[in-house]
Amino acid sequence: MSLLPAGKRLAFAAQGERLCLGVWRAGRWIVCPYGAVLDGASAKDQCARCAQLDRSRSVAADTMADDPRPYGVYLAYFGPGLLKVGITAAERGPARLVEQGAVAYAWLGRGPLMAARRAEALLGSALSVPDRFAKAAKRAARGALPPVPERVAELAQLHRTARELPGWPETLEPVEFACADHTELFGLDRIPGEVAELGGMTPGAEIVGEVLTGVGADVYLRLAGVGAEVGVGVKAGAGTGAGAGERERGAGAAGGVAGAVAVMDARLLSGWVLGPAVGEATTVPVRAAARGAGEREREGVGGQEGLF
DSSP states (O other): OTTSOTTOEEEEEEESOOBOOOEEETTEEEOOTTOOBOOTTOSOOSOHHHHHHHHTTOTTTTOOTTOOSOEEEEEEEEETTEEEEEEEEGGGTTHHHHHHTOSEEEEEEEEOHHHHHHHHHHHHHHHOOOSOOOHHHHHHHHTTOOOHHHHHHHHHHHHHHHHTOTTOOTTSEEOOOOOEEOHHHHTGGGSOSOOEEEOOOOTTOEEEEEEEEEETTEEEEEEOOSSOBTTEEEOTTTTSSTTTTOEEEOSSOOSBOTTOEEEEEGGGGTTOEEEEOSSSSOOSOEEOOOOOTTOOOOOOGGGTTTOO
16 A cells, blocks of 8 residues: 555556466465466456466465464444454464455454364354355445444454353463554545446556556546546547447446546556556446445455465
8 A cells, every 4th residue: 555655646557468476485486387367347357277376385274283373353344334354373473364454453362373263163152153244335335334333343243252252262362452443544434435446457458547546456547538427437448449449338327537536456466567557547347336345256366365
């Protein structure tokens, strides 16, 4: 987020093809040996074979049960009714919560990996606390968050209930309740109630706008330029060759978006070579925000490896 401060102007274009990032080993990316081309609309930055190789030694995929590091169990708040449980290596501190875009969080316990996993499973089975929420649900909740005291109260209640459950792992040290809120860190007060969404990049597509704030992988932009509508985006590549001027229509078309706010999933940029924009307007599809409050999704865990 420090690289994208509020007010920063972005103007870039996708060049060439979106390529697999390869395999993460020893703190660096090793180039994909297959030269695989990725779908521009997917948040995954690895091809299936590289992701499978990474999963062979991954906490997220439960193939690293012998990891000796201590782990923390946390409760994360994304909005009313949107509370999840998760684990992260204690040495990472709150980094995992920031990456997920948690509005607030509290630590529940700390101990060995398998004890942390048992506590996570216990909350899931006994209290139906999920381990993730859909991106659409988290985005929708940010536009209408309750006051901080209400967030704290909801987290505190779940924390108390969780600690009273029978079957708590003996080797997991409980942590007293203390809520950390990310309102200021994320600039949540700069996110309006109505936000459009940017689609995936394609060769030649451009994004032009001013950064409002960033929440996890989401970057909120005030779009520049004219000639586009919410749900009616200029087809990627317009103004850069064949198909210039074509438009594609999506559901929920509304008024013009020059100056409107849209959210971009920065993960969709992974694998692209980005160069300077040549135009003055965003040319990726702009669509009305999806409605997904309460919806759960199971994203590929390949996108989570390295986060623990």
